[in-house]
Amino acid sequence: MTDPIGDPAVRAFVDALNAGDRTAFRAALTPDATMSDDGTERDLGEWTEREIFSSHGHLEVESATGDGREFVANYANSTWGAMRTRWAFTVRDGKVARFETGQA
Template sequence: MSIQVNRLTDPTVRAFVTAVNSHDQAAFRAAVTPDVTMSDDGSDRDVTEWTDREIFSSHGHMDVESESDGGRVLVVTYRNDTWGEMRTKWRFTVDDGKVSRFETGQA
């Protein structure tokens, strides 16, 4: 059972997930700070390179299973054309209404 994106608690995280699922790079950039950082399975990555490869060019999609920590931590069934489907955990740091860091990895 997944949570509808429009029902996610945190509006900034909701904007991030909406941008990912619609493959809208402009909306994604609007949802994150200019100096956003991220990690994947504990290793820091280049956000632009990673999001292009893992989200935008490979049709990434987040089906949210659960949320915690006020909507800043999500357990997601994530799928893209490269890796197929996997259960992942996403943790978001939000500053002034934008995501300043996100961390993802296998759940």
Template sequence: MTASVSDPVVRKFVAAVNAGDKDAFFADVLTEDATMSDDGSERDLAAWTEKEIFSPQANGRMEVVEASDDGRSLVVDYTNDTWGTMRTRWIFTVAGDRVSRFETGQAPS
């Protein structure tokens, strides 16, 4: 799954999500001032990731379907216990060895 992601920073992002490792996600994957958007709307990163990825009710997981842009753009079958599985796109901005921004949303059919 993550083997198809060539960018090591994005690979760490996917691994932390799939492991449910919120501590590593915030301490080792994201910059301190990281930002994000969902379907084009800016979101509070901590609140969004708690609700959509890390809470026991969410249990988010990413199965990478396609990677492009040197591994910084992904199409993912994203699954959580709230919404089920949906095809999503993820675009990452990397600063050094961390993600400084990600944008996610529904992938085109």
């Protein structure tokens, strides 16, 4: 089966998120990376700690477009349970410079 996430930077982001690996996750991001959740700008460090790492976040990609820089995924964590989400990534110099997520 072909990996729907064709971009190596996005693949590193997803793998680190699913592994709960904070160090690998930070390494997948540019130093000035930004993000938004449901259209609202968020503090990346606070959001990822709350929504991913402290709550055991995990995502399973359902379908991808844009060379794997945009996808719909089933996302689950211990705070919110499971939900269908959309993700879009801006990649710069082989790292994620920005991601936008929200309910699909």
